[in-house]
Amino acid sequence: MDYYLQILTNVGIFITLTLSLNLINGYCGQFSLGHAGFWGVGAYASAVYGVYFALPIDPAFNMAIALSVGFIAAALCGLLIGIPCLRLKGDYLAIATIGFSEILRIIIMNTESIGGPRGFTNIPRWSNSWWVWGTALLVTLFMLNLKRSAYGRAIISIREDEIAAETMGVNLFRYKLFSFIVGAGIAGMAGSLVAHDQQFLHPNNFSFMWSVCILVMVILGGQGSVTGSIVGAVILTILPEILKLIGSDVSTWRVSIYAALMIILMLTRPQGIFGPHELFEKKKYQKGLA
């Protein structure tokens, strides 16, 4: 039972993470390959709160504070990284974000007070599946409503054509930075949930590999699609568990198959399962075609 509950919790965390990257990558079209870095910053920041500054209050309140700490810390990192990096485009931005997330990891690695290379232990367990799924639900609603507001439309127009968006009065830098900060912040909340669920953090859990995994979840579902992100996160979190049942040499086979799927997906359906559309609006835009 515990095993299934753990998978369920992981699914919820990855839905949150995938949606947060979808804001940056799918909505705004900015290619970030360092998302795990924000995840890690949120996790470590809220763990620091839990270990060194926890208030003697109900765990539920502490968890709420930890979530805010995770959000703010990661969002601040997003701001610091976003201001210089968002001038860059396409693969250059991707490279810069890899660079930053690796630097963050190395800084964590070299900070003894948060465990350094041994990992951060004794984090209080405040989180549970209610927190995880509550966060996932709120983030889903946020993303759906954002998409249907003028502000979401402005962000999406940047993905479609930067110059046209600017000519329509969209301040590119402001909206890119906004997506970057909020996306980073939400990833930080996911980090906070992980920290207070597993009670142990290691810098390598937030390496480049994980940035890639989150990205693949976004791409599989379809960049810009909220339902797509959810489906992508569910499939790719559960699939490895299923593969675990058939494979003997677990982790290695898993990544091999994962990687092969990634290539096949790109070759056959590069826009992902849903493209930029949602599950239930799929028919609408095709109506006029007939």
Add this chain to the structure above:
Amino acid sequence: MTQPLLDLKNVTMRFGGLTAVKDVSFSVNKTDLVAVIGPNGAGKTTLFNMITGIYTPSEGQVLLDGLSLNDKQASDITSLGIARTFQNIRLFNNLSVIDNIKIARHTRIQYSFLDGIFKTKKYRNEEKLIEEESLKLLALFNLDSKKDLLAKNLPYGAQRKLEMARALATKPKLLLLDEPAAGMNPTETKELSELIHFIRDQFQIAVILIEHDMRLVMEIAEKIFVLDYGNLIASGNAFNVQNNPKVIEAYLGAEI
């Protein structure tokens, strides 16, 4: 004397060693319909890019209602009232026709970000209004029946029209059209010239167009500016420009 709507004062644009536009001055009044013509590479699109803030002029000033646009960002210039279309159509391809129009309303949005996230009454009322107005605008261009189509699935002519509708949705005082007739057949061009007239009269705005189709230019432009190698070599009405020896030389080459 009334203030002109758009005023270009000795505008120059250099890219490294290349001077794309050199010391150009002209002005456009409210509800003027003017054309900028000239051979390929004469600096016409560069001129548009300077007016819309995509480039900042190396020298000189662009004024809208007497206000300098030099230090303004492209997005701010849109809210001040300049809209444009592009030579190679730049629509939001993966969005529906009506969403393309709605995005253009961006600078006039009243509700706040949180209104949008929590779907407050203010949000719903304003979105309803935007929807209605967008549909009305699309109807003017006969695009209302295609409102849910993705922009990339529209036929070429309709894409050009949508781009114009989108520019108008920003509620501009000045509309810049970059080669609107490119790739159109004579019937479509005829329709286009009526449409441009109609836009000017209906919305009471000034229109500047860059165009290679001389029949269209001569038919609708009240005033024509001719650029050659970045220099403004002639200006005036269709008759004056057609008979200006410098213009003939620019287009046909010098007589030997």
Add this chain to the structure above:
Amino acid sequence: MSQNTIYFFWDCLQYLINGIAQGSLYAIVALGYTMVYGIIRLVNFAHGEFLMLGAFCGYFALKFHLPMPVAIIASMLGAGIVALIVERMIYRPIRSEGRIPALITAIGASLFFQYTGQLVFGADPKTVPPVFTEVLYTFGEINVSNIQIFIFVLTILILVFLWWLTHFTKIGVAMRATSYNLKAAELMGINTNRIIAFTFFLGASLAGLAGILMGYTMSVEPMMGMSLGLKAFVAAVVGGIGVIPGAALGGFILGIAENMVAGLYKSSFRDGVSFFILIIILLIKPSGILGKNVKEKV
């Protein structure tokens, strides 16, 4: 000058020399990255895995008591052939889909080789059987090994070769034409598919060469391509991606900086240095030290 200060300078000189030797390896790998990027604007994440596969080819050759030159050729050919297959099967079909899907595919290919490599070869590092003995030359307080000198000289020779190839041969001119404008090159009758495949082969065989050299000085393992590949890629970007001398320059800068920081400050910051330099360069001049700025046409 006190005794300490003198030792400090000797130390610096030693780190500089180690840095140049390591930078040479980065440079060789970065050249392949840069050539592929230059021609199809693809950041080939699997380049490090070409290196790893090449290293394994060389490792097995040496295991079967073949001489070093044969092992080097085996490494280069092995990596090159794998690159040809990957290019033909994966990168060519994805090319028309745009840059981001291609980039994701490359990441997928990279992961695939890393982990499948672990299944096939085992995850443990393998020591390459020694073929020639390491000789240390001592100058004052510093040591230089014959292998370091060999690698450095080899890098210079490769640079000269590439310069000759791209400027004075028919295929080199075709490569430059393709990199300048693929469509136009095609219209000029250049078989661009073949040129791209050749570029992949050339880049990967250099990676294979670096792979066996690195395997020889350290060890061979399936994950060896990842960090080296990422570093080499950073080197290519720092020098100006798409520019051949830039890759070499970036490689040397990175190698020297890493050894200096590791030696003078803390070795756990070694990996951070390259990314730090990367960020600085991207902020000051995104196209790299020797790169050209490109402006989007409206």
